[in-house]
Amino acid sequence: MIKIVTAQLDIIPGNIRKNWENIEKEITFAREQKAQILVFPEMCLSGYLIGDMWDQPAFLRECEAYNQRIIDASSNLTIIWGNVAIDWEKTGNDGRVRKYNAAFAAFNKKLIPPVNSNWPYTVKTLLPNYRQFDDPRYFTSMAELAAENHASIESTLQPFELPLPYTRETLTCGILLCEDSWDENYPIHPMEILKDKEARLFINLSASPFTLRKNEKRHRMLSASVQKLHVPMLYVNQRGMQNNGKDCYIFDGQSAAYTISGELSGETAPFTEAHSLFLFHPETGHLSISNQTSLPAAPTLCSAMQYGVASFLRSIHMDKVVIGVSGGIDSAVNAALYRSVLPKDNLLLVNTPTRFNSETTKGLARQLAENLECPYVSIPIGNFVQDTCSALNNLPIASSHGETALQLTPFMMENIQARDRSSRILAALSAQFHGIFTCNANKTELSIGYGTLYGDLAGAFAATADLWKYQIYQLGHELNDWFGREVIPEAIFTIKPSAELSDNQAVDKGLGDPLIYEYHDYLLKSFIEPWNRACPEDLLRWYKEGTLNEHIGTSVDAYSLFPTPSAFIADLERWWNLFSGFAVAKRIQAPPLLAISRRSYGYDLREAQMSPYYTDAYLKLKQEILGK
């Protein structure tokens, strides 16, 4: 039996010194456990999402210096870890110094190179280059190394023969880096290559961002792989939060054991466990977690969001939060979410009503604050907004054609209200409160730019901006369950969603947002989340075929919502024009968000500011349908 400790390090991106401190602690722990092998995740010194910090040579030198510290700490313990490896003599395709996303093994203060390898470490073979991933931007792959040496990848990629302390034995182990085990779309299959070289255990070092339902896919995929190859696998992931600017990702730290039968035989709890002791029986291939009787529950939407919000605040060294609460669902869910990870006095809830805000929602905002036991203020902004409107409406402008007066329309006055709330009140209050203020946007709004720049789209963090409206409600219910009581009043779930910026949005008259969320959530989702993204051409074809509901996954009947084809088309074009038009400009200036879906706005979905486009096939279909 081999004792393997995995350290699901809580990585601080870019902070090598701090990550080393935690590595050192885990080395001490592993020794105490008399572990033979200690495994750290991919890029455990630098962090994985650090942007273009890779082109600072001083940072690279620091990565190398601390790499040596890990080697020096390997007395009587085999340590495996991920770090950048640098070949100062060679360059990458960008002309900068050559870097590899590498895995190292050390024992008794010496590196253990892979068997028959030209390099003292192994190199990530498959470099992901989709969604938020940019590995080939920075790193040279094992496949490129093989090609450069006119060698096959089969002869280049090698397993490690790991010394087993307290014995005279070794273990032949295939060490993989994250994507190396997600090989279904690549021409190269690293696990197959390593299996053919007698690997008796795969260890995958990962920095795999959490998104909803991704672990289910991983379990399916890795189970199938180990079953097929008859080699068990130990998967080790990071914890913590890292970001690429626009998108903040959490890492679940769910290390896992897969046996040769394809069974998930052990898994660490999400977000919480710094380290775990796995037991491996080389003779049977059995791999499990010590003392684990049942698998932990998968993260819920609520637990993932809580971890995300807490991690983000920690990452920016802030623990005080100002939240504008309108009495609607989005701000209520944000308030409850932050409250679930912060002491009550660290929140300041602010209601900023005008005459358009109903007594209903004002009352609900106050009720929410009382339920959450948070400081609460109401600052009516009607007079300020009125003063601004009076000052600007009919403003005379002298041009070469004579004097004209600039009119303010009701729509412009709505935006003035929204900006007054955020840029005047919340921004100032957050500074006074020594905290941040939140952006409470959801993904539905962000998709179509239903929000005001420098208004409700402002804030330091948009925790819920990757959640569709239906997920906002789901999170609200999960939060009430978490609190064990109705902190978000039931009426907030049932009231008509509304911006309450004009008489046309009066909730008490059942007026509100121009969206039928039960349908539009799914329509908009089809624009962004499927691997092959839908365009109006696809949607209109499905509509014509009668398959629209199934294709987009809505449970309401689109055909009864839009009694005529022309109503369907007008609605489709309205939202497509916004989605691919002005909403892009708004998203460029939107706050960072907590990425949780299979495709989030920001660095995951990369967007250019362009004009909406309709294909010829769409225009033809439209003409056929409308009979013009």
Next chain:
Amino acid sequence: MIKIVTAQLDIIPGNIRKNWENIEKEITFAREQKAQILVFPEMCLSGYLIGDMWDQPAFLRECEAYNQRIIDASSNLTIIWGNVAIDWEKTGNDGRVRKYNAAFAAFNKKLIPPVNSNWPYTVKTLLPNYRQFDDPRYFTSMAELAAENHASIESTLQPFELPLPYTRETLTCGILLCEDSWDENYPIHPMEILKDKEARLFINLSASPFTLRKNEKRHRMLSASVQKLHVPMLYVNQRGMQNNGKDCYIFDGQSAAYTISGELSGETAPFTEAHSLFLFHPETGHLSISNQTSLPAAPTLCSAMQYGVASFLRSIHMDKVVIGVSGGIDSAVNAALYRSVLPKDNLLLVNTPTRFNSETTKGLARQLAENLECPYVSIPIGNFVQDTCSALNNLPIASSHGETALQLTPFMMENIQARDRSSRILAALSAQFHGIFTCNANKTELSIGYGTLYGDLAGAFAATADLWKYQIYQLGHELNDWFGREVIPEAIFTIKPSAELSDNQAVDKGLGDPLIYEYHDYLLKSFIEPWNRACPEDLLRWYKEGTLNEHIGTSVDAYSLFPTPSAFIADLERWWNLFSGFAVAKRIQAPPLLAISRRSYGYDLREAQMSPYYTDAYLKLKQEILGK
């Protein structure tokens, strides 16, 4: 003599239909010229910077449909063009349908495949993956194709034998796509391969974004290549503007001829020429532009900025602009820049003084507007700001510890002023004026976050945000030259730069920004622009060695600015902390900018929000120097 027309298409990204219309016009023009070959640039139907639009299958089908239209239009004319090629049977590494960045040739309504090729087109071999470039995210390279077929790139990459209408001859031509000719850092050298296959002319189809001095590098590089290989080259670039969200790039459309002696023998004028007639003498290898007696002048900073601003406005279908003018240099340069591309009545200049704004700057703002003959309004904001401060200062908050009062500091009041200007006044006025409002930030400010989110960092476009402060002055002088008179008053160049947000920033007392621009421009530049970016460790080492001035390129003596090492270190850490700390958060929400430098913020420099880091080597050096 072979007549070749190049079309420097003004590409509208994502608008295939519109690009086709322009292609059709150029085909007509080429026929009128009795040209034998017509060359379009890389990705001439789709545009090059279109973000993740590549994962919309409907868009790909549209690219294919219009590709056929070009083929069908090739009667008696050999047409060469760049477009995406799709292999619907295969997938890329992301599992999506396989796409190539390809070059096509057609004659008499049929594709002309490369000689001895498995494919009816050629495929880009070198896919750039640095700065703003993401080619491998979308496209499979010729090198990957070769590897997949277990063939060498040498046997895979093939030239075209192009029919020459009006003759029975053909021309063996190596067609390259952009980066294929920028091969200095790659292990593969496409031009050498094609030269060995008897190519008598290289034609490079490009979508190469303009940045300052990049063309000089291109001339050096391509001259050296053609001289070495003894094959002349025709280089064809796009015109127009494309963006990736945060960064807007202009394309200069400077097509060029390089003879075998390495001479730049012909070049089209920047930004303006839709098409040009080149003459190629295959017997001598001579290549030139018809009727060109001298090379055009290179773009100036001013002409590039004017093209950028005009193109951006056109791209968002806006032609009216509101500019906040303070009387300082940044807003003055922006006002003159926009005025140089817009009719006078399409600008609205707005001064929004408080008691901190001097008569000097208020007068200069008014003078500027008079010089530019633009509509101008002054809207004092002091009372509004005072009302906000009165409402928020000492705001009582009831927490579980009792009641506390939230204080407003003078610094918070500065930010309130800045937000009041932009989010309250300019945002509303721009809507009333049916236009946008500008962000007048410069790169120095953006580097350290010296600006207020939702305040002076707001706006639809930050035209000058990729210019260091010294370049802002340069652009100002170039604009006055362009106007042929001092539209920007001389005093605006000489006044102390200041935000005028407090008594500590009184320009008439010589008080202002906390930066010594002559030094800090270059310090901050070293953090971002060199290919190997500098860190405090490098800067402190240079300081100690006495080589700091040369390394960062400042003309002022850093050693006399900072009389003691500890003063130097305090200054260095102050700006590094901002640059790599809070300024990143501000940049994430900053407006799109006009990218013009060798490294711009946004999608070119990808940044994660992290805490500032100092390497061990820095800390050690600091300790040595400070003797502690």
